[in-house]
Amino acid sequence: xxxxxxxxxxxxxxxxxxxxxxxxxxxxxxxxxxxxxxxxxxxxxxxxxxxxxxxxxxxxxxxxxxxxxxxxxxxxxxxxxxxxxxxxxxxxxxxxxxxxxxxxxxxxxxxxxxxxxxxxxxxxxxxxxxxxxxxxxxxxxxxxxxxxxxxxxxxxxxxxxxxxxxxxxxxxxxxxxxxxxxxxxxxxxxxxxxxxxxxxxxxxxxxx
Numbered sequence: 453x454x455x456x457x458x459x460x461x462x463x464x465x466x467x468x469x470x471x472x473x474x475x476x477x478x479x480x481x482x483x484x485x486x487x488x489x490x491x492x493x494x495x496x497x498x499x500x501x502x503x504x505x506x507x508x509x510x511x512x513x514x515x516x517x518x519x520x521x522x523x524x525x526x527x528x529x530x531x532x533x534x535x536x537x538x539x540x541x542x543x544x545x546x547x548x549x550x551x552x553x554x555x556x557x558x559x560x561x562x563x564x565x566x567x568x569x570x571x572x573x574x575x576x577x578x579x580x581x582x583x584x585x586x587x588x589x590x591x592x593x594x595x596x597x598x599x600x601x602x603x604x605x606x607x608x609x610x611x612x613x614x615x616x617x618x619x620x621x622x623x624x625x626x627x628x629x630x631x632x633x634x635x636x637x638x639x640x641x642x643x644x645x646x647x648x649x650x651x652x653x654x655x656x657x658x659x660x
Contacts, residue, residue, distance in 0.1 A: 459491060466490040467524075470517060473548050477515050480544070486514050488582075488608075492651055493521035496580070496606075499656075500525025503604055505577030510534040511565045511591050512583030514541070516548045516558075518608075522580060523554040531557050533572060535565040537583070569594045576600070582608040585626040588633035596642075596659070603659045605643075610634055611653025 453461075466474070470493060478484040488496065496518055500508070504527050513519055513536035523532050536545065539562050549555045561568050565583060579595040581588060588607065599605055610616075612630045620627040637645050637655060644658040 456491075463491065464494050466493070469548075469551055470520060473515060473517055473520075477517075481515070481541075488518040488521060489651065492608075492654070493517060495650065495654070496521040497525040499604075499606070500578070503578060505604070506530045507574055507576045507578075508532040509569075509572070509574075509576040509579040509595060509598060511569075511579070511581045511595070512536065513545055513560065514582075516545045518580065518582060519558060520548070520552055520554060523552075523557045526554075526557055531559065533559045533561060533574070533576075535561045535563070535568050535583075537562075537564055566590055566594055569598060572598065574598070576603065578604045578606070580606045580608070584629075585609060585612070585633075586629040588629050589636055592633065592636070599659055601659055605657040605659065607633065607637075607655040607657065609652040610647055610655040611649065613652060616653075 474487055477487055500522055506527065506529065508522055510519055510522065510532060513534045519532060519534045526532065542562050545560060549558055549560070566587070576599050579599050581591050583591060595605065610630060610633065612627055615627045616631055616634060620631065637657065642660055644660060646656050648654045648656065
């Protein structure tokens with residue numbers, strides 16, 4: 453048994469709906485590794501439990517796995533708005549949400565987040581960025597004014613399989629995007645931030 457297996461065996465179990473979603477994604481989708489997974493999913497739920505946001509904005513729905521984890525932790529009356537650019541996966545996402553008792557807390561928006569975010573009138577307590585790594589800086593800038601003072605912004609994959617430690621190829625736009633984002637966050641004095649070495653890296657940002 454390795455340390456990852458030990459952790460999984462000593463935390464809350466993956467809910468049956470999410471376990472089934474995970475299996476279905478590995479059968480039906482091309483990039484199932486993009487799913488948050490058991491450990492990260494439980495951490496996302498726990499962060500929401502602790503912070504108690506009423507409104508969450510998620511950029512990058514993919515299968516809806518992380519969305520459902522975030523929704524699990526929401527307090528009474530809480531809601532999550534999630535944005536996915538790939539309209540071909542919309543039916544898959546909605547099918548998963550329809551199976552959940554949390555579906556009334558979730559609002560799915562299909563389209564480019566950089567076009568949709570300015571149209572959202574809500575102010576959010578928390579945002580979760582997990583979409584195209586090339587545009588992380590732009591996503592961050594788009595959500596920053598939508599998140600209230602004292603709010604939390606989470607950014608996934610910020611260690612990017614440790615590629616951030618290497619000299620990136622000029623054509624590796626994903627790695628370059630993450631490196632650019634991490635540098636921008638490190639220099640932003642409007643926030644407090646920490647990177648957790650969880651899976652592919654999870655940055656937690658507090659808006660002062």
